[in-house]
Amino acid sequence: MNVQKGLKGIVAAETLIGHVDGENGELIYRGYEIRELTKSYSFEEVAYLLWYGYLPDEGQLQGLKDELKRNRELPEYLIKIIDLLPPSMDMMSVIRTVISAEGGNSEYEGIATISHAIRLTSLVPTIIAYRKSQIEGRLFEHPRDDLDHVSNYLYMLTGEVPLEAHVEALESYMLLTLEHGMNASTFSARVTVSTESDIVSGVTSAIGTMKGPLHGGAPSGVIDLLNEIALAGDAEKVIREKIMRGEKLMGFGHRVYKTRDPRAIALKTKLLELVGEDEWLDLAMKVEEVAIRVLEELKPGRSLYTNVEFYAAAIMKALEMEPELFTPTFTASRMVGWTAHILEQAENNTIFRPQSKYIGVLK
Known part of the structure; x- marks a missing residue:
């Protein structure tokens, strides 16, 4: 029996x-x-695309916006639950706990629907x-x-109507993280609902998986790099010294993409429209230019380019968003992808049941 650890390279489902x-x-x-x-x-148009399979017309888009808005407020019982949670509980655990409690609502019984997906997506930013x-x-x-x-989401975090440049930057990031194939959290969601469990159970599984640092870890290392360069005032000196010491340059390279990360390219394209409106976005552009040049010089042929975490970190820094909110914000966007996959799994379901190879001794 051949073993493919982590199921890498194994095709376990078909998806549209x-x-x-x-x-x-x-x-x-x-x-x-x-x-x-x-x-x-x-965000709303692409969410509609992922849920329904096609882009909305004006009326359909307005209908989705209205439904998202109707579901934003937290019911009193969820507020009470949050109030009772210990202050030391991290934000991802809070989201997981509150969404699980939402599943006690009888409306989630039976087959998952797009309305369920919309409500869950609406609730996470408010939580x-x-x-x-x-x-x-x-x-x-x-x-x-x-709004x-x-x-x-930005308004609720700060109490102030956000700058349009900040909304555009965060919206671009969230669009780019709505969906990313059969990643660990999406797989866990599909495995859960393949047992004919409900959509909230599937999403709760996904949130627990996203919490792990190997999957949804915050790009705090990129923030540290940008801070160090800003303090030193010399990007090339800092980058060159890090590479010469054998340190990993945070925000560069990706284990899936063997060439440029398309999400980083898309995010950069959007940010180029905003350069000059925020000092941290400007700094990120300058650091990328210097880093790629130095990497090509010191690590030729490695094709180490910026990944989406690099620009995500720059955006979060520009928004003055605490590192503790990075993975929760990622979760707020990925709710769309998770629920789309849950709906697809339910449409043509087969329970996931891989084999394992026993390597223990026989008594």
Whole structure:
């Protein structure tokens, strides 16, 4: 019996949702290349695409926006649960616990629906923002119906209507992290619902998987790099010394993409439109240029380019978002992909049941 540890390279399902081509550096959502989507479409439009299989017209888009807004407010029982959680509990554990409690609602019984997916996606930003305000001991800013999904998330976090440049930057990042094929958290979601369990159980499994540092780890190392360069005032000196010491240059290279990360390219394209509006985004652009040149000189042929975490870190820094919110924000966007995969799994279900090879002794 051959063993493929971690199931790497094993095809376990067929999907119409997304495709990751690591060799050619492509990421596709429902037939659309990711760079095309980030140029022209909003979070709500691409979420609609992943859930329904096609881009919405004006009326369909407005209908989705309205439904997202109707589901933003936390019911009283979820607020009470958050209030009772210990202050030391990390944000990912809070999200997992609260979403699990939401599953006690009888409306989730039976076959998963897009309405379920919309509600769960709506709730996560509010859970994050409410918990943040609670820990900081300040008044919670309730959702605003005049703001779209991403701008409302930023508003709830800070209590201020965000700058348009910041909304565009975060929206681009969230679009790029909605879906990424059969990754660990998506697989765990599909495995859970393959037992005919409910959508909330599937999402809870995915959140628990995302919490692990090998999957949803925050790009804090990139923040440290940008801070160090900003303090030193000499990007090339810092980068060259790190490489010469054999240190990993955080934010460069990717284990799936063997060429340029398409998400990084798409995010850079969007950020280029915003350069000059934020000093940290400007710094990230300059650091990338210097780092790639020095890497090509000192590590020829390795094709080490910026990955999506590099620009995600630059965005989070520009937004003054604490590192503790990086993975939760990633989770808030990936809810769309997880629920799309859960819906697809339920449509044509086969339970996942891989084999294991016994390597113990016989008594």
